[in-house]
Structure formats: structure tokens, C-alpha cells
Amino acid sequence: MxxxxxxxxxxxxxxxxxxxxxxxxxxxxxxxxxxxxxxxxxxxxxxxxxxxxxxxxxxxxxxxxxxxxxxxxxxxxxxxxxxxxxxxxxxxxxxxxxxxxxxxxAPITMQAVTKDGSRHAMRAINEVSLLRETRQTAKIEVSVDDRVRIKELVCDGVLLATPAGSTAYNLSANGPILPLDSELLALTPISAFRPRRWGGAILPDRSAVTFRVLEPEKRPVSAVADQKELRDIAEVALKIDRDTxxxxxxxxxxxxxxxxxxxxxxx
Structure with missing residues (x-):
């Protein structure tokens, strides 16, 4: 703003x-x-x-x-x-x-649940990225505002970037550059295998985004909030924090x- x-x-x-x-x-x-x-x-x-x-x-x-x-x-x-x-x-x-x-x-707040059921809160100024931990591709369900938009994203990972972070990892993953005052978010896949033609989405920054990891035992996924990493993720809920x-x-x-x-x- x-x-x-x-x-x-x-x-x-x-x-x-x-x-x-x-x-x-x-x-x-x-x-x-x-x-x-x-x-x-x-x-x-x-x-x-x-x-x-x-x-x-x-x-x-x-x-x-x-x-x-x-x-x-x-x-x-x-x-x-x-x-x-x-x-x-x-x-x-x-x-x-x-x-x-x-x-x-405004930073992104991340509420994450790991495979063992523990809960963790982090904040990111640039982006939150979900990344596969092993040679197995990740399978991730993507929801926006409690509506499932992609049932199964098969990929190396996926990220949600703020305008401040849109020229960082998001740009390297072929995501869009967002003006700092745009009040938008970039939802960008990382090396997506399916759906092949999905190149990501631009969302209003009031959107709430949830990533749910499918087959987390076979296909473990980590979450990175800027430089802070949390491994063995089951689900991540993301939204902009206007209070900070x-x-x-x-x-x-x-x-x-x-x-x-x-x-x-x-x-």
C-alpha cells in the first residue's frame, strides 16, 4: 500500500x-x-x-x-x-x-502441520515454498479460499510470493513480477509435471491459500518461509498478515x- x-x-x-x-x-x-x-x-x-x-x-x-x-x-x-x-x-x-x-x-503468515501432527507458525516477507525432499516428485493439493483448485499438482514444488518476493525465487521459477503496491500474490509451480499447462496464478492478497501434501510418507515435502525450513510437511495454510x-x-x-x-x- x-x-x-x-x-x-x-x-x-x-x-x-x-x-x-x-x-x-x-x-x-x-x-x-x-x-x-x-x-x-x-x-x-x-x-x-x-x-x-x-x-x-x-x-x-x-x-x-x-x-x-x-x-x-x-x-x-x-x-x-x-x-x-x-x-x-x-x-x-x-x-x-x-x-x-x-x-x-505485509508478510505471509504460515501455519504448518507436520506428519507427526505438530503445529508451527512462521512468517515470510518474500515467499513460502514447498519443495520435495527426495527423488520422488511431490504431489500437492492446492486450495484457494477453501475451494480446491488443483486436486493433484505433481511437481518439484510450489510457492506463494508477495510483491516484494516476486523478483526472487518466484522469478527464477518463471513466476510473474508484481509491483510492490499491487496488493497481489503470485502462486507459482516449480517444475510442474502435471497439470502440464498450468503456469500458476495471480491472486488478490486477501486470498487464503492451503497446500495439502498427498502421500507424505512416500513423497516427503519441506516448507521454506524465506530462509527458514520445516521438514516433513502435511499441510500449510497461508495468508497475508496486515497486523504486522x-x-x-x-x-x-x-x-x-x-x-x-x-x-x-x-x-
Whole structure:
């Protein structure tokens, strides 16, 4: 959900700074730490994140785990930087953050049941993937809003991706790229054998999706919520959690929309 430029960003007064452990990010950290007044993260109104998309994802998960969620302004010192702004050093950083456009993203909540009947809850910002554990193909029943849509998906796996995750594993599996403010989800098969022609679906993000593993003893399946794995899955229920929305800050005129379009024409 897109937010007005001044509603949230202009309320930011105190900034914290963190960086990934890569050489480029650490060099930038040493430059910036001298040019701005920084506070500890637990005292900050917003967090400046130096690194790539992976480090931004790690940082957002840390916020979810500690239940202290503040806006994050990323500067790209990684590879793609889909969730990041262009890196610039200097004393204008606080002004950039104050003028930034705020965009909210909501994680997927995963309620999983394993073969032994135990229940587990996880959250994913990018995607939840179900993946076969052995050489046997997986067989998975796919339901959307309590209606069975595919009785038996024979595949290496299947995933549900948010817009933030649509350019990650979802894109590698030939899933669609979703604009960050689209309020959509990508339901994407991974190496589907049957139905042969099913290429996935785009769903409203209010949809509730359930994956039920068929023949779990013979065809074991794991569930991965971003980087956290749970093995021997029987069933997974997924939905967007609007109660724990995260906020990303982007520069005005940020070329994110152009990059979303351009990614779809890469050959």
C-alpha cells in the first residue's frame, strides 16, 4: 500500500545506521557514520540499511522477531537492490529520508502441520515454498479460499510470493513480477509435471491459500518461509498478515516501476 510522501517520512527525526558485512557496505558505513548524527536502533524513528536485498530481508525479519518495527530506508551496495535506493554519501541523507515515499509491505503468515501432527507458525516477507525432499516428485493439493483448485499438482514444488518476493525465487521459477503496491500474490509451480499447462496464478492478497501434501510418507515435502525450513510437511495454510506491516522508504522519482517493467523484458 502506497502512502503519501509527507505523512510518515517527515515525522522521522532520529536515524540509526546498519550495514551488511560485505566490504563495500562496511566502507560506506565508515563514511556515513562520520557525516550524520546517529542513534541506537532501539531509539530510532527509522533505520538506514546499507547492503543488498538479502540484507534488507534479514533486517526486516529481525524487526518482526523483536516486534519493534520502524521504517527502513535502504541504500544498495549489493547486486540487484530491488528493495533499495541508490547509494549516495554525504550529509544530505537525512533530507532524503525526510522526503522519501513510504510503501508498506505485509508478510505471509504460515501455519504448518507436520506428519507427526505438530503445529508451527512462521512468517515470510518474500515467499513460502514447498519443495520435495527426495527423488520422488511431490504431489500437492492446492486450495484457494477453501475451494480446491488443483486436486493433484505433481511437481518439484510450489510457492506463494508477495510483491516484494516476486523478483526472487518466484522469478527464477518463471513466476510473474508484481509491483510492490499491487496488493497481489503470485502462486507459482516449480517444475510442474502435471497439470502440464498450468503456469500458476495471480491472486488478490486477501486470498487464503492451503497446500495439502498427498502421500507424505512416500513423497516427503519441506516448507521454506524465506530462509527458514520445516521438514516433513502435511499441510500449510497461508495468508497475508496486515497486523504486522513493514514500511520501506523510497526516494521520490525512484525508478522502481521502470525496473519492474525492464525485468520482464530481460532475455
Amino acid at each position: 502506497d502512502m503519501p510522501q509527507s505523512q510518515e517520512a517527515q515525522q522521522i527525526k532520529r536515524l540509526a545506521l546498519i550495514a551488511s558485512d560485505t566490504e563495500r557496505a562496511q566502507e560506506a558505513f565508515q563514511e556515513l557514520v562520520q557525516t550524520n548524527d546517529w542513534v541506537p536502533q532501539d531509539e530510532a524513528d527509522a533505520l538506514v540499511v546499507l547492503g543488498g536485498d538479502g540484507f534488507m530481508l534479514q533486517t526486516l525479519h529481525a524487526m518482526l522477531d523483536t516486534n519493534r518495527i520502524i521504517p527502513a530506508y535502504g541504500m544498495n551496495l549489493g547486486t540487484i537492490g530491488f528493495l533499495m535506493n541508490r547509494y549516495r554519501n554525504g550529509k544530505t541523507l537525512a533530507k532524503r529520508v525526510a522526503k522519501a515515499r513510504a510503501l508498506r509491505i 506491516e513493514l514500511t520501506l522508504l523510497f526516494d521520490p522519482g525512484h525508478a522502481l516501476d521502470e525496473r519492474i517493467v525492464a525485468e520482464q523484458f530481460v532475455v
